[in-house]
Amino acid sequence: MSPVVRLSGAALTYPGPPPVPALRPTDLVIEQGEYVAVVGPSGSGKSTLLNVLGLLDRPTAGRYELDGWDTSALSEVDRTALRGRRIGFVFQAFHLLPYRSAVENVALGQLYCGVPRRDREKAAVEALKRVGLGHRLHALPTTLSGGERQRVAIARALVGGPSLLLCDEPTGNLDSATSAAVLDLIGELHADGLTVVTITHDMTAAARAQRILHMRDGVLTEGAKAVVP
Amino acid sequence: MFAVDLFGEALAGMLQRPGRTLLTALGTVLGVGAFVAVLGLTATASGQISSRFTALVATEVRVEDNGGPDPTTNDISFPDDADQRVAAIPGVVHAGVYWPAPRLEVTGVVLPGQRPTEDIPIVAASPGLLRALGPTLAQGRLYDEFHNDRAEQVAVLGSAAARRLGITTLAVRPAIFIDGIPFTVVGILDDVQRNTDVLVAVLVPRATAQALWGPPDSTARAKMLVETRVGAAQVVAQQIPLALRPDAPELFTVTPPPDPRALREGVSTDLSVLFLVLAGVCLVIGAVGIANTTMVAVLERTHEIGLRRALGARPRHIAGQFLLEAAATGTAGGLAGASLGLLVVVTVALIQQWTPIVATWTLAAAPGLGLLVGLAAGAYPATRAARIEPVEALRR
Numbered sequence: 001m002s003p004v005v006r007l008s009g010a011a012l013t014y015p016g017p018p019p020v021p022a023l024r025p026t027d028l029v030i031e032q033g034e035y036v037a038v039v040g041p042s043g044s045g046k047s048t049l050l051n052v053l054g055l056l057d058r059p060t061a062g063r064y065e066l067d068g069w070d071t072s073a074l075s076e077v078d079r080t081a082l083r084g085r086r087i088g089f090v091f092q093a094f095h096l097l098p099y100r101s102a103v104e105n106v107a108l109g110q111l112y113c114g115v116p117r118r119d120r121e122k123a124a125v126e127a128l129k130r131v132g133l134g135h136r137l138h139a140l141p142t143t144l145s146g147g148e149r150q151r152v153a154i155a156r157a158l159v160g161g162p163s164l165l166l167c168d169e170p171t172g173n174l175d176s177a178t179s180a181a182v183l184d185l186i187g188e189l190h191a192d193g194l195t196v197v198t199i200t201h202d203m204t205a206a207a208r209a210q211r212i213l214h215m216r217d218g219v220l221t222e223g224a225k226a227v228v229p
Numbered sequence: 230m231f232a233v234d235l236f237g238e239a240l241a242g243m244l245q246r247p248g249r250t251l252l253t254a255l256g257t258v259l260g261v262g263a264f265v266a267v268l269g270l271t272a273t274a275s276g277q278i279s280s281r282f283t284a285l286v287a288t289e290v291r292v293e294d295n296g297g298p299d300p301t302t303n304d305i306s307f308p309d310d311a312d313q314r315v316a317a318i319p320g321v322v323h324a325g326v327y328w329p330a331p332r333l334e335v336t337g338v339v340l341p342g343q344r345p346t347e348d349i350p351i352v353a354a355s356p357g358l359l360r361a362l363g364p365t366l367a368q369g370r371l372y373d374e375f376h377n378d379r380a381e382q383v384a385v386l387g388s389a390a391a392r393r394l395g396i397t398t399l400a401v402r403p404a405i406f407i408d409g410i411p412f413t414v415v416g417i418l419d420d421v422q423r424n425t426d427v428l429v430a431v432l433v434p435r436a437t438a439q440a441l442w443g444p445p446d447s448t449a450r451a452k453m454l455v456e457t458r459v460g461a462a463q464v465v466a467q468q469i470p471l472a473l474r475p476d477a478p479e480l481f482t483v484t485p486p487p488d489p490r491a492l493r494e495g496v497s498t499d500l501s502v503l504f505l506v507l508a509g510v511c512l513v514i515g516a517v518g519i520a521n522t523t524m525v526a527v528l529e530r531t532h533e534i535g536l537r538r539a540l541g542a543r544p545r546h547i548a549g550q551f552l553l554e555a556a557a558t559g560t561a562g563g564l565a566g567a568s569l570g571l572l573v574v575v576t577v578a579l580i581q582q583w584t585p586i587v588a589t590w591t592l593a594a595a596p597g598l599g600l601l602v603g604l605a606a607g608a609y610p611a612t613r614a615a616r617i618e619p620v621e622a623l624r625r
Contacts, residue, residue, distance in 0.1 A: 084541015099245030112541035
């Protein structure tokens with residue numbers, strides 16, 4: 001069985017002048033069911049790596065295989081479809097639509113995947129129950145707490161049954177208590193077999209992962225398991 | 230993605246900020262409203278004018294004395310009781326005979342320096358004619374059958390003739406002199422609906438004129454004006470010659486009113502073209518408004534666009550959503566504008582007591598017009614939205 005992620009010499013250089021090498025040639029394999037944290041200072045290229053893994057950006061060199069698909073050979077339309085179906089995003093700023101209820105926000109996760117409306121809503125309700133928000137199905141994001149918002153966002157990422165959950169500073173906007181709850185939830189999802197990649201500043205968040213990667217000046221290095229102080 | 234979902238997303242986008250959507254649509258509402266109102270008011274006004282015009286003409290029959298086999302003799306073919314004979318025909322309201330009397334010196338109020346004049350025409354007119362004119366009296370009364378039967382020396386003056394003769398009030402029982410013969414002025418006409426040339430003339434009873442100056446000249450024979458009820462003119466016209474002279478109906482030439490439909494011509498459209506241009510300007514402003522707001526919405530919703538792209542939306546989905554939002558806003562504006570325009574037309578018609586006329590095509594075209602405005606206005610912002618890169622949009 002092919003790994004979820006296989007980077008072979010993948011690199012991304014933003015065209016200049018002067019050209020900025022945001023991601024140096026990188027080899028990386030992430031197997032199914034892994035929980036990986038990427039840590040590093042800001043500007044180190046963490047986000048670039050996330051964009052490449054999330055098919056939001058195309059590497060300028062090397063190969064990226066997602067679930068065995070060589071994404072560099074795919075057209076933009078196919079990459080978009082692959083992104084919609086195989087990758088779930090969780091953002092620091094949640095990115096919920098403010099005027100739509102929790103269910104509608106979660107159902108948005110499958111809007112572009114050709115799932116009929118009725119099935120989308122059913123799946124959205126299921127996903128919200130899974131993240132412990134079965135009682136706030138029709139709440140507007142503005143009436144939800146930060147932790148609840150991030151749970152809705154996680155439900156939206158989960159709803160399509162992705163191969164890879166990509167979290168970008170998932171606890172960056174949350175206090176420590178709610179952070180712990182959200183990280184617990186991500187841990188549970190991982191325990192259920194989901195492959196998770198999270199990029200973070202927060203060492204507590206990184207400590208939950210089985211595998212830690214360090215990013216510095218666009219160079220990715222395998223790190224030791226961080227010690228929780 | 231299903232088309233119905235695209236519609237759903239566009240509708241949700243519209244409804245999430247109803248106040249703003251309303252303001253966005255306002256330009257289109259005004260533009261389309263002006264469009265419908267201008268066309269409706271023009272149609273209503275011209276319909277009103279032509280119906281008034283038609284009502285007057287359609288109830289009018291004119292009869293001429295053609296003089297029979299020898300048109301050179303000075304005579305009158307109308308019998309003395311012509312008014313009564315024709316008025317007895319069902320459908321006739323008033324009927325009267327008239328002819329121009331010879332030009333004679335007319336003297337009004339005798340003032341120093343005021344000379345008798347021959348410029349004022351004198352019309353011999355039966356009492357029925359005065360009523361058939363559709364007169365509005367400024368002062369006094371019309372002379373009637375009594376005056377006519379006794380050949381009384383009375384006169385009714387047109388308003389212009391009264392001014393020229395210096396007759397301003399009937400309180401002093403003024404008289405005028407026609408060729409030295411005194412005539413008591415019994416009434417002054419303010420206005421008439423038919424034969425407006427009598428306003429500059431002196432009207433005297435037919436019998437009086439005939440007694441003093443003889444029958445009409447062969448070059449200016451007597452005529453009859455008949456006012457009928459609406460719709461009766463054509464039938465009445467056929468009966469008049471026989472009613473007048475059963476022995477010689479061929480002495481009369483009858484002119485019935487023309488076919489009313491032929492008169493329904495459009496009123497000058499110069500003004501409506503001007504207003505249509507204004508409505509067009511309104512629509513352009515409306516389009517600019519929609520384009521502006523959609524542009525702002527695109528910038529505001531950059532995160533949303535990025536998110537949708539991350540969730541698997543293709544650029545065309547994003548473009549479609551924003552284009553549909555703009556188009557739906559335009560269509561809604563068009564519908565509201567059509568209602569507004571219709572309301573204006575009906576209100577104006579109600580106040581003026583006119584019949585409101587709105588061509589159905591203008592109402593049918595209104596939503597389409599709004600749609601076009603929305604599509605035109607949404608096109609550029611939509612392509613801009615589609616070009617937003619998810620990476621850029623999601624950057625904090």
